[in-house]
Amino acid sequence: MTAEQLVAQYGKTTSTTEDTVKTDITFVGPTIEGQQQVFNSGAVAFLNSLCAKFAAEVPTLLAKRKQKQLRIDNGELPDFLPETRAIRYGDWTIRGIPDDLTDRRVEITGPVDRKMIINALNANVKVFMADFEDSLAPSWQKVVEGQINLRDAVNGDISFTAPETGKQYSLNPDPAVLIARVRGLHLNEKHVLYKGTPVPGGLVDFAIYFYHNYRQLLAKNSGPYFYIPKLESHLEARWWAKVFAFVEERFCLKPGTIKCTCLIETLPAVFEMEEILYELRSNIVALNCGRWDYIFSYIKTLKNYPDRVLPDRQAVTMDTKFLSAYSRLLIKTCHKRGALAMGGMAAFIPAKDEETNAKVLQKVRGDKELEARNGHDGTWVAHPGLADTAMTIFNDYIGGDRTNQLHITRDVDAPILASELLETCEGERTEEGMRLNIRIALQYIEAWIQGNGCVPIYGLMEDAATAEISRTSIWQWIKHQKSLSNGKLVTKDLFKDMLKQETTNVKEELGSDRFNAGKFTQAAALFEQITTSDELVDFLTLPGYELLTA
Known part of the structure; x- marks a missing residue:
């Protein structure tokens, strides 16, 4: 986002520095409790010098x-x-x-x-x-x-x-x-x-x-x-x-x-x-x-x-x-x-x-x-x-x-x-593995855009790297027209169908109340967007950051 878009989104630009301290640092968005302590005049002057x-x-x-x-x-x-x-x-x-x-x-x-x-x-x-x-x-x-x-x-x-x-x-x-x-x-x-x-x-x-x-x-x-x-x-x-x-x-x-x-x-x-x-x-x-x-x-x-x-x-x-x-x-x-x-x-x-x-x-x-x-x-x-x-x-x-x-x-x-x-490793590409990737990535992305970057999923404590591997693996299989071990060709349409099915499965696993209160629709849309894009998106956290609450 440009500075103008940020200001437009959050409604105002504020500075938490004292008026006597002149810096080129400004703050966008609502002031968080404790922000004045963290970004006091000395800290802002120091940050300004680094910038x-x-x-x-x-x-x-x-x-x-x-x-x-x-x-x-x-x-x-x-x-x-x-x-x-x-x-x-x-x-x-x-x-x-x-x-x-x-x-x-x-x-x-x-x-x-x-x-x-x-x-x-x-x-x-x-x-x-x-x-x-x-x-x-x-x-x-x-x-x-x-x-x-x-x-x-x-x-x-x-x-x-x-x-x-x-x-x-x-x-x-x-x-x-x-x-x-x-x-x-x-x-x-x-x-x-x-x-x-x-x-x-x-x-x-x-x-x-x-x-x-x-x-x-x-x-x-x-x-x-x-x-x-x-x-x-x-x-x-x-x-x-x-x-x-x-x-x-x-x-x-x-x-x-x-x-x-x-x-x-x-x-x-x-x-x-x-x-x-x-x-x-x-x-x-x-x-x-x-x-x-x-x-x-x-x-x-x-x-x-x-x-x-x-x-x-x-x-x-x-x-x-x-x-x-x-x-x-x-x-x-x-x-x-x-x-x-x-x-x-x-x-x-x-x-x-x-x-x-x-x-x-x-x-x-x-x-x-x-x-x-x-x-x-x-x-x-x-x-x-x-x-x-x-x-x-x-x-x-x-x-x-x-x-x-x-x-x-x-x-x-x-x-x-x-x-x-650079040597690649042997192993199968399975439908079970692809579906598991989808369920894990969907749940992680949903948690991330709700503000939680460290998420327990299926017995593992996952961070952004897990979702990155999951979605880039599928993207790579689609790009190079790889087949799963059961003979199914991995395409964008196959991924979209599986995403719909696994979204339903996640809803059943978590329960309707948790699912409906969450942001799974947004997460699925982001997941689909970055996985079916013709150009590989460098980091899912970049588009994900725009969905985070201020």
């Missing part, structure tokens, strides 16, 4: 993504960059890892909801990643409330009383280390304008969290720590490095005070991991296998290649060749440069009945044992109930006298080639 120096470069970086994608669409497969060979073969390491980030054997992730923050920080984990990205539907209210919640968590006085039960929640004496994940560069914050243009959402998230919390974090012998998502090139990492260096100088902090972990969750980025580490070497401490988004990116990046179409999502597991190569290369790259190599997400939710829960825990154990055996320094869980299982496995592999597996170099491995990272 003045760095915001204009973001469209250029996004344009470079499109240029690279066009070359891939036209037959130039992704590969390691010849122009950065000296970096890959150079002798250098990252600056170092703070004491409270050397042990990250289990991390929990979740949105910046108040109850979630307390439960996650209290869980048997080393780190909580508080998420403004894929597990948060970024309505303006949730963005503002999330910053308030994190400020209170850093101050140690966060509490929550459940309105239904009156149960009270508060922080334990020794909570997990807090890391904030900001939004990706492709996502703007439409409620904050700089000179009339929406500000990159990640810049808003970073600036406000840093401004309100860095002093208290440093006083607690921790620091301002961030997860950076969706990077596609070392040039984007360089942009973040410049942001961090500017902020450290502005606030008279030692270089390297700000620390970040970058998710390698796009196919282009896996070919530039060393370069990403190099550009951010003063601030970076780890890379992470964001594997669900990585599968989505594999589909999206190679969308024009009929020989690289993936099977059912359930068949694309971490022991497939291209995902195994990705995990092993990330570990080898990180440990060579002194950085930690974080594993991926266990999205399972503990089941209430004992037999089902035993199966869930067995799947989690298998996944985490593979990661630990490969040499990952830690892993992710989506639910506190899985923390003990993951912790036990990583304790066994890391041992009591170490805090990580940086000693595992994987130097005996043969070099991992571009062809291994």
Whole structure:
């Protein structure tokens, strides 16, 4: 949306800064409770300085993504960059890892909801990643409330009383280390304008969290720590490095005070991991296998290649060749440069009945044992109930006298080639798998446009990556005229028919009251639009964002 459309939609443009502070920042839409505290004059002046120096470069970086994608669409497969060979073969390491980030054997992730923050920080984990990205539907209210919640968590006085039960929640004496994940560069914050243009959402998230919390974090012998998502090139990492260096100088902090972990969750980025580490070497401490988004990116990046179409999502597991190569290369790259190599997400939710829960825990154990055996320094869980299982496995592999597996170099491995990272995997495309994709994506999109980005569906805690894989898989099958294992040709009409049928099935599963009170009609319309579009829509959250309540 343009600034004029935003103002027209929300009816007014307001500024929450004091009249004496002159900035080019304006706010669109109704003022949320707590907004004046979060966006006080100092915070807005700081954000304004970041926008003045760095915001204009973001469209250029996004344009470079499109240029690279066009070359891939036209037959130039992704590969390691010849122009950065000296970096890959150079002798250098990252600056170092703070004491409270050397042990990250289990991390929990979740949105910046108040109850979630307390439960996650209290869980048997080393780190909580508080998420403004894929597990948060970024309505303006949730963005503002999330910053308030994190400020209170850093101050140690966060509490929550459940309105239904009156149960009270508060922080334990020794909570997990807090890391904030900001939004990706492709996502703007439409409620904050700089000179009339929406500000990159990640810049808003970073600036406000840093401004309100860095002093208290440093006083607690921790620091301002961030997860950076969706990077596609070392040039984007360089942009973040410049942001961090500017902020450290502005606030008279030692270089390297700000620390970040970058998710390698796009196919282009896996070919530039060393370069990403190099550009951010003063601030970076780890890379992470964001594997669900990585599968989505594999589909999206190679969308024009009929020989690289993936099977059912359930068949694309971490022991497939291209995902195994990705995990092993990330570990080898990180440990060579002194950085930690974080594993991926266990999205399972503990089941209430004992037999089902035993199966869930067995799947989690298998996944985490593979990661630990490969040499990952830690892993992710989506639910506190899985923390003990993951912790036990990583304790066994890391041992009591170490805090990580940086000693595992994987130097005996043969070099991992571009062809291994691009190799597709075998497996069937089934009608059952397609229908399951439709039901999951429909329910997730409906929850997202209602403001909930972290959704339990069929025993898994899903975020945006799940819906992205589901809808791009079907789009890819349609584009390349693939058939299901029962012989049915996947077409737009077949998808539309299945969507209608599965919408009815979802209504039966959830009940008429829940279904009719929801936004399933809007969700189905959006789902159909982006799945049957001739051109693949980059991110469902972009059109979805326009449907979010202000």
